[in-house]
Amino acid sequence: MAGAFALRLVPRLAAAPPGRGKGVGGGSTHAAGSRALVPKKPKKEHHLWIRKETAGSGKKALRLIDAVSKLPNEREAIYGALDKWSAFEPEFPIISAAKALVMLKRQRKWLRIIQVTKWLMSKGQVLTWTTYDTLLLALFMDGRVDEAESIWNTVIETHTRSVPKRLFSRMILMYDIRQRPDKILEVFADMEELGVRPDEDTARWIGSAFVAFGQEEKEKYVLEKYLKKWKYIHFNGERVRVRRDGPLA
Template sequence: MLSLRYTSPMMVGRLDMTALTRKFNLVVVCGARGPRPRYPRVWKSQKRIGTISKSQKLVDCVKGLSNVKEEVYGALDSFIAWELEFPLVVVKKALKTLETEKEWKRIIQVIKWMLNKGQGKTMGSYYTLLNALAEDGRLEEAEELWMKIFSEYLESLPRVFFMKMISLYYSRGMHEKMFEVFADMEELGVRPDGSIVRILGDVFLKLGMLDKYEKLNKKYPPPTWEYRYIKGKRIRIRVNTTKKIRE
């Protein structure tokens, strides 16, 4: 049998009253003056100085200086005078900005100042300094830095340092020193990149060293696959190896 349930009007009235009480409880009433006004939170509207703005201030400060060492170092010391710790992140971001703007002299000044403070002694800082010296045309200082890094970090030196020195000597036409760096790579067991192999192959062909050119290609054949980034994805692509060799 079917049975129909009937809700009494008393229950409906109770539900309406509870809904009304909940609705009125959401409003905060201060005595007889009505709802409490909500003022904007001033402490959240203030702009905080982050590492990006600090690095931009450091870049602007360095750009407005002369090339005098004492003036540059004094301005950098005054910039970090009130810091509890050395602002390494700020300096790194400032160096990245200067590198994109190709301010090689300013990069050299900032990194040397940072190294004199005993901070930032990393491979990234050394490579940035080496690249800036090479781009600024300071070959002697670049060679001194290279010998210092090579003697201290003999077994853990990254391949990019060898690539940078080989490309530097190749652009200057210093083939003997380029061969010395490549020999050091082979002794340490560092496998050369494809660009290094191509540079050495071009030099061997220019100098008429065909036997060394053939040995180089046999020892380091061109790769059949390479990886490229397309729309943020790493994709494996076959390399076209049917290229004509320069005669």
């Protein structure tokens, strides 16, 4: 009985599943019960020429400010110091230059912002919308409105449909402070043509420009079109949302 049972098991134990465990010459490639081999993931490649300049960028920005803060307002002196500041960098220190502009803006050093930004533009570097916005603000604060207008015209002619809303708002605010409603309406005409929607403050400045020319109906049209239908007010000690044309507005 035991012999017959053993004979029935022998074929099952001896038979190997087809296509499995076959090595060279038909032998088993791994021991019974061992885990299947899992292929390793390929190592991630690291390229030395792709580098984010973050470490020490704040100190480099401070060195830039120190390099130009004590110099006379002469282009040769400023540009020479900035050239030395970036001379030994393996890559142009873009992040450091951008941080330096932010620091100069906080310090309200408008002339230095103009000088540094124009040097960057001469190098073809940091040509971002933030840079343009900072430059327009600095030119306005330094009383160089004509120069700001010249740069604005270059920007709008070169980039056209990619100019962000904040640059339009910057120019409209500048013209509103300078009491130039004609220029405000010129910028607004470009916004309408390009489909740029002004924010609420900008819409009010545009409306005031229409009022200056006695066109109150156009002011009403602009405010109805661009002011939000809802606003928040404080009522009974709470901040509540009400309709702008409602009884609580």
